[in-house]
Amino acid sequence: xxxxxxxxxxxxxxxxxxxxxxxxxxxxxxxxxxxxxxxxxxxxxxxxxxxxxxxxxxxxxxxxxxxxxxxxxxxxxxxxxxxxxxxxxxxxxxxxxxxxxxxxxxxxxxxxxxxxxxxxxxxxxxxxxxxxxxxxxxxxxxxxxxxxxxxxxxxxxxxxxxxxxxxxxxxxxxxxxxxxxxxxxxxxxxxxxxxxxxxxxxxxxxxxxxxxxxxxxxxxxxxxxxxxxxxxxxxxxxxxxxxxxxxxxxxxxxxxxxxxxxxxxxxxxxxxxxxxxxxxxxxxxxxxxxxxxxxxxxxxxxxxxxxxxxxxxxxxxxxxxxxxxxxxxxxxxxxxxxxxxxxxxxxxxxxxxxxxxxxxxxxxxxxxxxxxxxxxxxxxxxxxxxxxxxxxxxxxxxxxxxxxxxxxxxxxxxxxxxxxxxxxxxxxxxxxxxxxxxxxxxxxxxxxxxxxxxxxxxxxxxxxxxxxxxxxxxxxxxxxxxxxxxxxxxxxxxxxxxxxxxxxxxxxxxxxxxxxxxxxxxxxxxxxxxxxxxxxxxxxxxxxxxxxxxxxxxxxxxxxxxxxxxxxxxxxxxxxxxxxxxxxxxxxxxxxxxxxxxxxxxxxxxxxxxxxxxxxxxxxxxxxxxxxx
Amino acid sequence: xxxxxxxxxxxxxxxxxxxxxxxxxxxxxxxxxxxxxxxxxxxxxxxxxxxxxxxxxxxxxxxxxxxxxxxxxxxxxxxxxxxxxxxxxxxxxxxxxxxxxxxxxxxxxxxxxxxxxxxxxxxxxxxxxxxxxxxxxxxxxxxxxxxxxxxxxxxxxx
Numbered sequence: 163x164x165x166x167x168x169x170x171x172x173x174x175x176x177x178x179x180x181x182x183x184x185x186x187x188x189x190x191x192x193x194x195x196x197x198x199x200x201x202x203x204x205x206x207x208x209x210x211x212x213x214x215x216x217x218x219x220x221x222x223x224x225x226x227x228x229x230x231x232x233x234x235x236x237x238x239x240x241x242x243x244x245x246x247x248x249x250x251x252x253x254x255x256x257x258x259x260x261x262x263x264x265x266x267x268x269x270x271x272x273x274x275x276x277x278x279x280x281x282x283x284x285x286x287x288x289x290x291x292x293x294x295x296x297x298x299x300x301x302x303x304x305x306x307x308x309x310x311x312x313x314x315x316x317x318x319x320x321x322x323x324x325x326x327x328x329x330x331x332x333x334x335x336x337x338x339x340x341x342x343x344x345x346x347x348x349x350x351x352x353x354x355x356x357x358x359x360x361x362x363x364x365x366x367x368x369x370x371x372x373x374x375x376x377x378x379x380x381x382x383x384x385x386x387x388x389x390x391x392x393x394x395x396x397x398x399x400x401x402x403x404x405x406x407x408x409x410x411x412x413x414x415x416x417x418x419x420x421x422x423x424x425x426x427x428x429x430x431x432x433x434x435x436x437x438x439x440x441x442x443x444x445x446x447x448x449x450x451x452x453x454x455x456x457x458x459x460x461x462x463x464x465x466x467x468x469x470x471x472x473x474x475x476x477x478x479x480x481x482x483x484x485x486x487x488x489x490x491x492x493x494x495x496x497x498x499x500x501x502x503x504x505x506x507x508x509x510x511x512x513x514x515x516x517x518x519x520x521x522x523x524x525x526x527x528x529x530x531x532x533x534x535x536x537x538x539x540x541x542x543x544x545x546x547x548x549x550x551x552x553x554x555x556x557x558x559x560x561x562x563x564x565x566x567x568x569x570x571x572x573x574x575x576x577x578x579x580x581x582x583x584x585x586x587x588x589x590x591x592x593x594x595x596x597x598x599x600x601x602x603x604x605x606x607x608x609x610x611x612x613x614x615x616x617x618x619x620x621x622x623x624x625x626x627x628x629x630x631x632x633x634x635x636x637x638x639x640x641x642x643x644x645x646x647x648x649x650x651x652x653x654x655x656x657x658x659x660x661x662x663x664x665x666x667x668x669x670x671x672x673x674x675x676x677x678x679x680x681x682x683x684x685x686x687x688x689x690x691x692x693x694x695x696x697x698x699x700x701x702x703x704x705x706x707x708x709x710x711x712x713x714x715x716x717x718x719x720x721x722x723x724x725x726x727x728x729x730x731x732x733x734x735x736x737x738x739x740x741x742x743x744x745x746x747x748x749x750x751x752x753x754x755x756x757x758x759x760x761x762x763x764x765x766x767x768x769x770x771x772x773x774x775x776x777x778x779x780x781x782x783x784x785x786x787x788x789x790x791x
Numbered sequence: 792x793x794x795x796x797x798x799x800x801x802x803x804x805x806x807x808x809x810x811x812x813x814x815x816x817x818x819x820x821x822x823x824x825x826x827x828x829x830x831x832x833x834x835x836x837x838x839x840x841x842x843x844x845x846x847x848x849x850x851x852x853x854x855x856x857x858x859x860x861x862x863x864x865x866x867x868x869x870x871x872x873x874x875x876x877x878x879x880x881x882x883x884x885x886x887x888x889x890x891x892x893x894x895x896x897x898x899x900x901x902x903x904x905x906x907x908x909x910x911x912x913x914x915x916x917x918x919x920x921x922x923x924x925x926x927x928x929x930x931x932x933x934x935x936x937x938x939x940x941x942x943x944x945x946x947x948x949x
Binding site: 196197199200201232233235377378379380381382383386387419420421422457458459460461462463474475476477478479480495536538539540544545546576579580610612614618623626627630634636 | 810811812813814815817818845848849852853854855856870871872873874875876877908909910911912913914915916917919921924925926927928
């Protein structure tokens with residue numbers, strides 16, 4: 163370990179390290195992201211270390227952050243050939259070491275095979291999943307070892323910081339960020355350069371920089387992956403921000419409690435940066451000082467809201483406050499504070515190095531650059547992706563997601579987590595940018611993208627989100643506290659088959675009012691999932707309310723249970739029914755509608771699947787609901 | 792003096808005099824005991840100069856501060872969106888049935904705690920569960936539980 167005391171010294175080290183890496187020979191990069199770890203990547207990593215020793219192969223085994231293709235976990239990349247192997251468990255390692263590393267052969271079963279063309283993809287570039295991506299924020303993810311600062315330096319790490327500290331004025335830094343058109347990647351999309359300028363102009367003897375890593379949206383893990391896989395980019399971005407806003411010596415990274423791995427790796431990265439003279443007192447010998455503290459959350463979604471997050475850092479009972487004054491004027495401990503999202507900070511170093519204009523060449527008129535998304539749900543390829551703004555949802559689902567998983571047709575794409583909405587199939591050709599998504603009643607959000615098929619009931623899906631926001635409402639303002647509760651009660655009633663005429667209109671009215679009058683972003687966006695599903699899937703709501711039927715056949719509480727003609731008279735259902743609703747007649751068993759509570763117990767035990775849900779009005783019986791086991 | 796009081800005093804001494812450290816203190820205490828014992832809370836309130844009500848007001852706001860002892864094995868069933876559309880309700884029901892615990896409950900012998908969490912950031916492998924800070928795919932909850940129980944028995948043998 164060396165303490166770097168000048169730009170010259172840093173640049174020399176970067177050069178040396180890059181050369182050393184280029185001569186490294188065989189390198190196996192084993193993904194150690196949360197997804198791969200869950201699939202046993204830790205064991206894979208250890209197995210590689212043992213196996214190369216046993217077989218006497220000269221290779222380096224390097225842990226990396228998320229390589230993106232979580233569907234194929236655990237994944238590895240073999241350099242210098244650039245081969246991408248998936249589903250490499252510890253048991254496969256001896257063979258991989260023998261065939262691929264020792265003899266330079268191929269293992270076809272570990273290469274990805276394109277399901278549409280049947281073609282074997284050896285390199286990531288061959289895969290449709292990677293080919294259409296453009297990695298800017300995630301540029302180092304999966305390529306470097308997050309636990310080793312030398313790896314980050316070898317790809318030019320901290321040279322943007324050196325450039326900023328030695329040859330740029332704070333105003334020039336802000337100008338460059340403004341030129342890039344970068345907007346807040348946490349979801350709201352406030353222009354980053356304008357925010358920095360505001361923080362610079364705000365008077366205050368002590369200013370703060372905060373990185374918001376409280377990625378609470380269920381279905382999103384971009385920030386987690388970045389913090390785990392490329393922590394130094396975030397740290398570098400934060401130091402540049404501190405220099406730009408001026409009078410700032412302290413920063414915080416606030417990480418969610420559910421991300422222990424991110425906390426651990428960020429902690430290691432901070433310590434290394436300090437030891438190398440890149441963080442703390444007198445950074446790179448320039449006289450500029452700035453340090454970062456790590457703060458761990460304790461499980462509250464609302465803490466992702468900026469004013470609430472600051473109260474949480476202060477150690478108070480957190481709740482949002484009225485803005486203005488905005489936090490760039492009065493933030494943490496009443497001082498000007500610049501808060502940005504993880505992905506926003508990760509974009510900063512490369513914008514400084516390559517210039518704002520370079521970044522602004524990508525994207526659309528109003529949304530520049532790229533955005534990271536987590537594509538999950540009912541698609542073939544799930545994982546972490548980054549695409550230029552303006553790509554359509556259909557392209558993302560088809561080209562990157564590889565189409566739908568299973569036979570069922572695509573119904574909608576949910577973006578923006580619990581604050582966003584559902585975009586139906588017919589609008590999938592909309593380009594992904596801040597304005598287009600908002601116009602459709604959804605939002606960019608932090609980048610969760612959940613693909614749902616016909617087997618998902620949209621009413622129940624909306625209820626799921628509202629249940630989430632309702633639980634996470636801090637309770638400070640009545641529209642959010644009481645309003646979302648009332649909306650949830652109505653939705654609960656509808657999925658239980660007790661919906662009434664006028665419920666839809668009431669939901670719409672409540673939703674509009676809650677959006678207009680809530681104090682913070684949580685309440686203002688909480689009705690979105692309900693409003694957007696009413697807008698696009700109104701007929702599903704009507705079916706639940708008027709016909710007491712669930713078109714997706716997942717709500718077991720609506721519809722009438724009947725025993726079909728294929729009944730084999732075994733009597734299991736009668737013995738199982740907790741309500742005694744299944745009675746015996748001379749011609750067989752039947753379900754007494756007045757006693758039946760639609761618990762679904764009989765559906766589970768019938769050996770021949772002869773119990774059906776029948777729509778009211780004597781329509782023909784439905785097939786057995788697939789989701790009830 | 793009970794262990795909780797001594798340990799808490801040590802933890803508080805480490806942080807005292809710095810700003811915004813209350814959550815750190817509580818997290819450290821919870822790290823040691825698995826929950827926040829009442830006598831520890833009293834010490835924190837007294838040493839940090841906040842009222843006990845204020846301290847509980849802050850701590851109880853968060854879902855991840857606990858006021859009762861928890862099981863040795865904590866099973867967190869993820870109920871994020873991706874897990875939801877891939878059947879997390881069934882996973883939770885299965886664990887609930889097998890362990891005889893409802894969501895949020897701890898078994899009387901303090902071996903298991905079952906709870907639901909919102910998202911553990913492992914959506915691509917949904918549905919998932921987190922068992923003591925490690926994430927597992929939960930497409931087969933029965934198998935996962937069997938492995939857990941086996942581990943438990945092994946521990947007892949030693």
